[in-house]
Amino acid sequence: MKLTNAQNANGYIYYILLVIFIIYLPMPGYSQGSIEGSIVGTQEKYVPFATVTLLRPSDSTLVKGTLSDTSGSFRFVNLSPNNYILYISHIQYKPYYRSVNVTSSKTVLPKVYLESSADNLDEVVVKGSRTLIERKIDRVIFNVEKSIMASTGDAHDVVAKSPGVRIDFQGNVTVNGKSARVLINNRPVNLSPEELSNYLKSIPAQNIQQAEVMSNPSSSYDASSGAIVNLVIRKNIQQGVFGSAALRYQQGQAGRTNAAGRLIYNRGRFRISNTYSYRNAHYIRDFLEENTFQTNNFETFWNTQSQQRANNRTHLYQMNMDYVLAPKHVVGIQFIGSYDQNTSLTETDNAAFSQQVLDSVINTNENIEEDRFRYSVNLNYAAKLGKSKLNIDLTYLDYVTDWKQNLDTRTTDLQGAQLLYNPESRNRLDRRIELSTATIDYIWPVHKKLTVKLGGKFNYITTDNDFKSENLLDEIYVNDPTRTNRFLYTEITQALYTSVDWKTGKHQLQFGLRGEATQTEGESVSLNETTVLDYMQLFPTIFWMFSPDDKKSISFSYRRGITRPGYWRVNPFRFYNTPLTYRVGNPRLRPMLEDALELAYTFANQISITGFFNYWKDEHNQVVVQDNANQTYHFEQINQDRGSVFGAYLNIPYQIKPWWEINAYLQVSQTTASSNYLNTSYDNSQVSFYGSLNNSFVLSKKGKLTAEITGWYASPDASAFYRVRSIFDISFGIRKRFAKKWSVAISVSDLLYTQPTRLQSVQDNLSYSLENRQDTQTIRLSIGYRFLKGKVKQPRRRNTGNSDERNRIK
16 A cells, blocks of 8 residues: 555646636725724813724624724724724723724714713623734734634634644644643633544634634643633624524545534523534545564564545534623523544555565554544623622533444465464443533732732543453454453542732733642552552742833743643553554653743734743653564653753734735744653754745725635654654635625645655664655635624623633623
8 A cells, every 4th residue: 555645636737727816816906995083082082092993794703903092083094895883992981883884985983972981791892903913911812714724614724823833643732832722712622632633623613713822821721731722712792693604615535524503692681602513524544654673683674554544423512501690790501512423444554574575464454433422511600799700610521432443454474375463353442531620710900000810620520441352263252351441530630829910001910820739540440550649739920011112012921830641641551553553541641840931022013023941841742662572563651751942933914015914923943852761861852943924815895805825834843752854835715705694715725735744753772753644635615604683782791710611701
């Protein structure tokens, strides 16, 4: 079997034609309008620094945003003739909104008078920015709708295209070189990397408003988060009935279909939203592994080629319901349920060469069937007590997996004679994870310059893994006691945190401290082994920002964090994919501790350069263990001794022309990893470069036809025990909006098919390399529809301050 490349040459013709179509589209000649106005508050005083935004009436999505100047004036230029909603907000005044009709000439509005606002829960949700990337004191915001490639795809595309974020072929997410967790509305998604990838691919990007990238989260976030990528689900400010539907088909070597719908009812004190999505995806993946086994003066070389054909079907339903008990008291309930059906067939050919002469070939067929069912229920209460805010969350999650595997292996010699090697085997894993969480958060504004936050969390997790392995002997499946096992794991965490926010003049300071106590117990029933851990840690955070004017700022942050091993890493079962290779977990894994520092400078209110340094100990990694005597190898989980990365990255969003906007991201860093694993000391160090360029084009006068071309390059890099070779990508897309409700988009990903993952082990006693080609070269057609029946009403801001569980009241 050989690795497949782009196998259909006709596909390249369509790609090339689409590129030519984009290049030769005539650039628009602009005859556009503008809006000017001024804002007046109490006592006929002009209001400076009010947030002024233009929204689309159909779905309240952002068109443009600005701030009023010191004389209360604001101005929008280069506007397509259309109807808009003008939305103005200021912390001291009630929100203001009105319809505005923009023609091809200048529109001068009468003075806007704002009414003084008393403290209540009804605040403004809209945050104005017209750029793809925004820089805040503690995070970078990626506005999804500004990216065609991201907004027409799924949540996996959104994460992968966020600044500084990379996803490797195993699904591991990193931010600026360090591990990261993915949150949805500030709620962690506790899944293995592969499960997380499938889950994210089931969520349409149309439902996502923005991605928040936090390389150093504050103390109110779970200390185990490391870096964070938080996906903010889209919210609407309308009252009435409204919703959306999306259909997408993607074709690579295999086809993938996604369909999703969202229906929201918003009336008075009651709000309910329902979202359903279905995904049917086929994948073809190719692997090439090479091993050299050295025993005395005898050398054996393995060339292992595999192809996997997989299918994933996912049903995902989500319901959110909120009820306003009183003007300052809100209760809510959320239900999320999903059902996955996964099947795969992996054909593996292992050619063994002794002293450079072909000795034998081992053929293995691996069939997997897996059903996954997950549901969670969240209860939330939010209140405003004077100027203070209180939030309470109670969450229960149940996750059940039924995994079945059949292995059929045949070994032949040079003459084609079949050799008895391993019997046919079948394995089954029944797994259940239950998670119960309670959190409380309190925000206390001591005065206008000082705010204190307090909170606590209790987390109780149990996992039950029942693994059965059987071999076919004399046409009867017989239990294999050397592999059958049951593993029970319990983890309890208690946490308290506090943070102080202080603003004075041009300085902002935040000091935080979080304490977490954790108790874990892993019991292997069949092996009669129990592993117990009990530890307590303190995690400080420091943020500082100095803004000499409204165009420039300097910021510094420090954070100490902890990363506990994923549940899949501590499972001690052996999962075989051929009779000679398997992977195994390690219940004795220790938590990883990390210190991270950043120093950033932002100028022109958008261009930023950031220097960073991260140092960690006991990182969790998968390592290859090779048995030269028996000519086998396996993968196991270990604690890598120590590692660090330092470097700098530059982010440049820039508008070249009224119809052409770019966002450039450049990063240079050096990664070093050291370990004494298997009594062998080694240091793996590499200077690396990563750069990306996003080009966005407006190709029509009214802005309904847009295009995007993106590219990125990652140089060779170091990753724990491996050296990773370079990789790059070029993708593009075009989108057309029709009649305010419909949209159609076509995009091409990995145009040149240049995203294979290739790595080489750097261990002295091991010769192992891997090349993995995913089905990344695809063409995608997306159709979207939105509708609204109702009228614009004042929105309600719901902000819990809880970063560990889902933040629904914001």
